[in-house]
Amino acid sequence: MEVYSEVHVELTTLCDFKCNFCPLTHGINRSLQTIKKEKAFTIIQEIADYRLAKGISYFCLGEPFLVTYLGELLEYASQRGIKNRLTTNGFLLSKGNKRVEKNLEYCDFLDISLRASDQESFAAMCKDRNASFADFLAGIKTFLAEVKKGKYHKTKIRLFVFLTKDSQNVLSTLGIDYEITSDVPLQTEIVHNHIRLFFEKPIPWTKADEAAPLQKTGFCEEYLHGYNILANGDLTPCTFDYDGHNAVGNIYSDGGIKQVLSNEKYLKFKQVFAKNIVPSDFCATCHQLNKKKYKPKFQEKIL
Numbered sequence: 001m002e003v004y005s006e007v008h009v010e011l012t013t014l015c016d017f018k019c020n021f022c023p024l025t026h027g028i029n030r031s032l033q034t035i036k037k038e039k040a041f042t043i044i045q046e047i048a049d050y051r052l053a054k055g056i057s058y059f060c061l062g063e064p065f066l067v068t069y070l071g072e073l074l075e076y077a078s079q080r081g082i083k084n085r086l087t088t089n090g091f092l093l094s095k096g097n098k099r100v101e102k103n104l105e106y107c108d109f110l111d112i113s114l115r116a117s118d119q120e121s122f123a124a125m126c127k128d129r130n131a132s133f134a135d136f137l138a139g140i141k142t143f144l145a146e147v148k149k150g151k152y153h154k155t156k157i158r159l160f161v162f163l164t165k166d167s168q169n170v171l172s173t174l175g176i177d178y179e180i181t182s183d184v185p186l187q188t189e190i191v192h193n194h195i196r197l198f199f200e201k202p203i204p205w206t207k208a209d210e211a212a213p214l215q216k217t218g219f220c221e222e223y224l225h226g227y228n229i230l231a232n233g234d235l236t237p238c239t240f241d242y243d244g245h246n247a248v249g250n251i252y253s254d255g256g257i258k259q260v261l262s263n264e265k266y267l268k269f270k271q272v273f274a275k276n277i278v279p280s281d282f283c284a285t286c287h288q289l290n291k292k293k294y295k296p297k298f299q300e301k302i303l
């Protein structure tokens with residue numbers, strides 16, 4: 001069985017933001033839920049026992065810092081030799097939440113996703129009506145100052161920024177003196193002083209376009225990156241597959257992760273795509289079709 005560099009486990013579909021590009025904001029076809037603590041530990045145990053992945057990214061949808069057992073789970077994963085990655089909207093970090101800070105003790109990679117660039121876009125995203133963009137940025141700045149002092153030295157932290165006309169202001173407010181030029185590299189990690197920056201263009205979440213014609217042939221190497229376990233237990237070969245359209249089984253009802261990864265449906269999905277035959281209607285209208293080439297994740301370099 002393949003040992004993937006990193007697989008996704010979505011601990012929760014709950015979120016304190018409602019970003020306009022996120023499927024949660026527009027409604028998903030499964031119930032909102034958080035994986036029960038004992039089930040989450042069983043997932044880690046199985047991945048570790050059978051070496052099903054070297055690292056776990058606790059993300060598909062949802063805000064992982066809302067999960068109250070997160071710190072204990074990361075500690076357990078770390079003890080079992082698994083690297084932990086968190087992706088956050090940064091809101092709880094900006095509030096100096098002590099429980100959240102403690103979660104970082106066993107977090108190897110932290111991606112902070114800064115999606116708002118002014119008060120208006122922040123107010124449209126943040127569910128806390130009393131929160132302001134200025135306070136949010138001030139909180140992130142304080143957090144980054146602690147990072148600079150070496151407080152979270154075990155965690156590799158990256159700042160993801162949607163590139164807009166206000167991004168330079170955002171960086172300046174955070175005390176980051178990186179100059180954004182017209183040819184700033186996108187989707188590339190930029191190490192600037194003690195900060196890792198990652199600029200992206202605002203893009204809609206990959207979503208099958210129901211109106212598009214079904215394509216029977218094409219490539220997508222997303223499945224080579226690993227797999228994605230959704231909060232409801234569905235396992236899908238695609239990390240973009242937020243509703244489990246391509247699910248090949250459910251880890252709770254189909255005997256666990258190893259069992260699902262050995263089933264015919266999963267093997268067929270991979271075999272078919274390897275021959276450039278599109279395996280499902282969801283893939284056939286997906287925006288990523290014919291774009292997604294396998295790229296080893298940067299994490300592999302330091303594992």
Ligand code: SF4
Nearest residue numbers: 220222238283286288
């Ligand atoms: S074509 Fe789209 S839905 Fe299918 S595996 Fe690739 S990214 Fe996922």
